[in-house]
Amino acid sequence: MRFSCSRWSVAAILFLLLGTMPAAQPAPRDATDPDFARSVKEWTTAPEFLSPLVDHLPVVAGVPTPKDVLGYHVGTPKKLTKTAEALAYYRALEKASPRIRVTTIGRTDEGREITVVYIASEATLRQLDTHVASLARLADPRTISEQEAQRLVAATPPIYHLMAGLHSGETGPPEMLMELAYRLVASETPLIRQIRDRIIVSFTPASDPDGRDRYVDWYRRHMVDITEEKDRITGPPYWGKYIFHDNNRDINYSQVTMRAHLEWYLKTHPPVMHDLHESVPFLYTFSGQAPHNPNLDPIVYGELPMFANFEMAQLTKYGMPGVWTHGFVDMWSPGYLAFMSSNHNGLVRMYETFGNGGATTMKRRVTPPSGGAGQTSREWYRPLPPYKEVVWSMRNNTNYMQTAVLSALQYASAFPEVIVENFYRKSRNSVESGRKEAPHAFVIPAGQKDQTRVRMLLELLQRQGIEISRTDTELKLSDGTWPAGSYVVCRDQPYGRLAKTLLEKQSFPDQTLRTYDDTGWTMGLMLHVDVVPTADKAVLDAPMTRVTAVAGNGRATGPGAAGWVVAHHGSNDMVRLRVALGRNADVRAAAAAFSVGDTTYPAGSFLVPASAGAALADALVKLDLEATPIAATPDVATVPVDLPRLAMFSTWGRTQELGWVRHAFDTFGIPYELIYKERVRQGGLRAAFDVILVPHQATTGKALVYDVERKAGPLPYRKDPQFPSLGAYGESDDITGGMGLEGVLELQRFVEQGGILITLGGSSYMPAEFGLQRTVTANRPSATFYAPGPIVQAEIARPQHPIFFGYPSTKIPVRYANGPLFQVPEEDEAEQVLMRFTGGDEGVLSGLMRGAAETRRRPAIVETPVGQGRIVAFATNPCYRWQNHGEFGMLFNAAVLFWNDRPGVRTQNAERGALNAKR
Numbered sequence: 001m002r003f004s005c006s007r008w009s010v011a012a013i014l015f016l017l018l019g020t021m022p023a024a025q026p027a028p029r030d031a032t033d034p035d036f037a038r039s040v041k042e043w044t045t046a047p048e049f050l051s052p053l054v055d056h057l058p059v060v061a062g063v064p065t066p067k068d069v070l071g072y073h074v075g076t077p078k079k080l081t082k083t084a085e086a087l088a089y090y091r092a093l094e095k096a097s098p099r100i101r102v103t104t105i106g107r108t109d110e111g112r113e114i115t116v117v118y119i120a121s122e123a124t125l126r127q128l129d130t131h132v133a134s135l136a137r138l139a140d141p142r143t144i145s146e147q148e149a150q151r152l153v154a155a156t157p158p159i160y161h162l163m164a165g166l167h168s169g170e171t172g173p174p175e176m177l178m179e180l181a182y183r184l185v186a187s188e189t190p191l192i193r194q195i196r197d198r199i200i201v202s203f204t205p206a207s208d209p210d211g212r213d214r215y216v217d218w219y220r221r222h223m224v225d226i227t228e229e230k231d232r233i234t235g236p237p238y239w240g241k242y243i244f245h246d247n248n249r250d251i252n253y254s255q256v257t258m259r260a261h262l263e264w265y266l267k268t269h270p271p272v273m274h275d276l277h278e279s280v281p282f283l284y285t286f287s288g289q290a291p292h293n294p295n296l297d298p299i300v301y302g303e304l305p306m307f308a309n310f311e312m313a314q315l316t317k318y319g320m321p322g323v324w325t326h327g328f329v330d331m332w333s334p335g336y337l338a339f340m341s342s343n344h345n346g347l348v349r350m351y352e353t354f355g356n357g358g359a360t361t362m363k364r365r366v367t368p369p370s371g372g373a374g375q376t377s378r379e380w381y382r383p384l385p386p387y388k389e390v391v392w393s394m395r396n397n398t399n400y401m402q403t404a405v406l407s408a409l410q411y412a413s414a415f416p417e418v419i420v421e422n423f424y425r426k427s428r429n430s431v432e433s434g435r436k437e438a439p440h441a442f443v444i445p446a447g448q449k450d451q452t453r454v455r456m457l458l459e460l461l462q463r464q465g466i467e468i469s470r471t472d473t474e475l476k477l478s479d480g481t482w483p484a485g486s487y488v489v490c491r492d493q494p495y496g497r498l499a500k501t502l503l504e505k506q507s508f509p510d511q512t513l514r515t516y517d518d519t520g521w522t523m524g525l526m527l528h529v530d531v532v533p534t535a536d537k538a539v540l541d542a543p544m545t546r547v548t549a550v551a552g553n554g555r556a557t558g559p560g561a562a563g564w565v566v567a568h569h570g571s572n573d574m575v576r577l578r579v580a581l582g583r584n585a586d587v588r589a590a591a592a593a594f595s596v597g598d599t600t601y602p603a604g605s606f607l608v609p610a611s612a613g614a615a616l617a618d619a620l621v622k623l624d625l626e627a628t629p630i631a632a633t634p635d636v637a638t639v640p641v642d643l644p645r646l647a648m649f650s651t652w653g654r655t656q657e658l659g660w661v662r663h664a665f666d667t668f669g670i671p672y673e674l675i676y677k678e679r680v681r682q683g684g685l686r687a688a689f690d691v692i693l694v695p696h697q698a699t700t701g702k703a704l705v706y707d708v709e710r711k712a713g714p715l716p717y718r719k720d721p722q723f724p725s726l727g728a729y730g731e732s733d734d735i736t737g738g739m740g741l742e743g744v745l746e747l748q749r750f751v752e753q754g755g756i757l758i759t760l761g762g763s764s765y766m767p768a769e770f771g772l773q774r775t776v777t778a779n780r781p782s783a784t785f786y787a788p789g790p791i792v793q794a795e796i797a798r799p800q801h802p803i804f805f806g807y808p809s810t811k812i813p814v815r816y817a818n819g820p821l822f823q824v825p826e827e828d829e830a831e832q833v834l835m836r837f838t839g840g841d842e843g844v845l846s847g848l849m850r851g852a853a854e855t856r857r858r859p860a861i862v863e864t865p866v867g868q869g870r871i872v873a874f875a876t877n878p879c880y881r882w883q884n885h886g887e888f889g890m891l892f893n894a895a896v897l898f899w900n901d902r903p904g905v906r907t908q909n910a911e912r913g914a915l916n917a918k919r
C-alpha cells in the first residue's frame, strides 16, 4: 500500500472544508485525481462511452483509492484483480472509513472467503443490525400490525444489493465494484450523499470466488495478449469446483457457495437484488419479459421497467449509445440465483454489459456474422442502439456499468419508502394469496415407501425458508383424506407463493414463446414424491405442528442369524449404504421380490451379512433406511452387489453438465476416477476399469470426440506456482483436440473386452454415430421441435431389469434432456429397449414440449451387447443438476450397484432365474 503525500495535504484541507459546510448549502464538487481523469479518458475508446458520473475520482485524505492499494486504476488495460487482492482493498477502505463494513458469509469449496460489503452513512451503518431486523419483520407480515408496518417502512432504509462475478468469464463487475465502493464512501457530491444517507448499498464482490481466481489465472496465463476477436480462445476447463454458468441455475441451492448466498439473503432480506452479468452490447437492463412466472407478485412487473426505463433515460441523456431494455431473458424460470429475491417477495434485477472476456481492448463485431442487425437495430426499447462494430475496453464496460448502477441507486434513494413498502406489500400479498386462492396447501401424504426423497423434498423447501407442518390426526378434506403424520405446506405464509411455484405443474402460457432456461421443475415429479394440492381452505385450520427439522427414519436392530434385509424402495441412500459397508463386504441383492413373514421385499433389496455389524448401524443413523434382522436366508435368487472400478470421462471443453454428476457422486460418496482424453488414448482401459460413465457433455458425437478446436492449441492446464488455481481437478499439456478416433477405438476395445460403457443425454449420440452401437440410429428431431426441459412420461419396458430396482411403477416422470431420438431394429427392441417415452402432448407432465408427437414411443434407454461388454445409452439425463433425484436411482443401479447384473434372456419370467444367479 502506498499513498502519495503531496496529494493528501490538499485533500485534507478540502476534507476539513467539507466537514464544516452547512447542510443546507449545495455541497462543493469533490477534489479529484487528475491522473485518474487522464487515464480514464485515454482508456475509454470514444468520448460518448464516458459519463459525468464516472469521469473523475474524488480524493480524500486518509481514504485509499483502488490504485493506492492495487497499484492500478480500475479499468486499466490487461489488469484483472483476484479475490484476495480485491478483499485487501475493501478491508483497507473499511479501516479508513466508518461508511463501509466488510463481512464474511461463508467459505467456498476451495476455502476462499465469500464476502458481503455494506456501504451507507456512518449513522445508518451504526444501526445496520436494527435495520436488518426491521426488514425481517416486514418480511413476515403475520407478526406485525399494519400500523407497525407503516412505522417500520418509514424508519427503515432499503438495502440495495449488487452481485458481481457469478459468471467468472464476465470479468468486469468485480473490478467496477471496487471503484463504486470508493466513490460511495469518499465522494461528497449531492447524488452520492443522497444515496449514502437514504439507502444501504450492499454487494457481493465475487459470487463465485473460486471461479473468479481460476479465470483470472487463466487470463494472465493465456489470454492477456490476445488482441484480435478472431484469436480469442476458450476459457479455463473449470470455474468453480463443479459447475460453470449453472451456478445461475442451481434451483435447489446445492452448491456450497450458492447456499451461502441464500442463507445470507434469508437473514438480511435486501428488498432489491441486482445481478451484474456480461454478454450483449453495450448495456442491457432487464425489465422482465414474457413468459412471466404467474406466481410472482404483479408489483414486480411494475418495478422492473420502472428502474430499467430510468436507467435507459439517464444514460441516453449522458449521450451513451447502446443502452436498452426489454427483449432479452424472460421471467419464467425461478432458478436463477438472484431470483432468490423475487421468489422471496423482493425484486430481482439484472444487467448485461459488453465484456471482452478479460481486460484486453479489442475491436468487436456487434452484428451477427450471419447477417442482420442483431441487437444494433433501433427499436422502441432500444432508442439509441449499439454500434455495428466497436473498439471496446474494460474501461468502457466499467463506465457503463457504474453509471447505470449509480442511476439505479439514484432512483432507489429518491423513493426509499416506496421500495420498502413494496417489499412489505408483496410479502403480505403472498400470505393473503394463500388464503384467497387455491391451492391452499400441498399435502405430502404419510406412508410413502421411500422416505429419503420425501425428506429431501422437505429439506429443500425449508432451505428456501418455506414452512412445513405435520398433521397430528387424520386430515379429512373435501378433496381427499390423508393419514396422520402427513406433511403439509400451507400457502398462507410469506413464501407460500414460492411453494406454489416449486410444487405445482408448470403450464407454459404461450406455445409460441421461447424461454431462456427450463420450462418445468415440479419438485414432486422430479423427486418421484407424491405431492397433492388441495383446494379445500379448511386445511389452513387443521390441527398440525410446525416441523423445524425433518428427522431421519434410519434404524437397525439385530442382526438376526442370517443378518439383515434392507428394502430397496428406490432410496438413493441404497448406494450410500453399499459404499459405506466397504468394497469387500459380501452384500447381495434379491433378483426378485420375496417375503419374510408378512412383509414383501421388492427386487433389489439388500441382504446384509451379520458380519457388517457396526458399519451398518453407523451408516443407517444418517440414512432413511431400515434394516430388519432375518433369522434365515430367504428363498430367492440373489446377485452380489459388488462395486465396480468406475471411471467418469470428461472432455476438457465442457465440464459443466458432468460437474453435476461429479457433485452427485461425491455427495453420495461413490468412488470413481475422473479421466480425460489423455487416459482414454493411452488404452488398456479394460484392465483398469469395469465401467466408464460418459455424462452428458456434448450435443453431437463429433463434439464429444473432437472437443476443443485444435487451432488454439497447445493450451496447457497444469499446476503452476505463478497461476496457482490452474491444474485443479485434472491436468493436461494441451486441452485441445479431444480423444479423436483413437480414443473412440479404445472405448470400443474396452466394451468388446467386457467393459460397460454408459452414456447420458447428448453423449449418447456418439456410440451410435461412430458405430459402436452398429444397429442403433440416433436421430434428431425436426427444426420446429422445441423442448426446454419439460418433464415427460416414460414407460419402463423391462421392469425386471436391475436398472429399475426400486421403481415400483412402470410409468415414471423423467426430465426430457434433448438426447437422441433412438431407433432400434424391430427384432432387437424387446431385448435392447429398456425404457421409452410415451410421447405426444398427453405425455408432457410439466413445462413445454412443442412437437411432442416426435417422441412417441421413442426409446429412452437402450442397452446394446457389444463383444463381451455392453453399452447402455440414456436419451435422458438421469443426473440433471440437483433436481431429478427420482431418476438418479437408474444411474446408480446401472453404474454402481448392478453394473454386472444383466438379465440374459428376453422373457420377464425367465429373467428372474437367469439374472447371473448365484446363491
Ligand SMILES: [Zn+2]
Binding pocket: 167, 170, 277, 278
Ligand atoms: Zn452471466
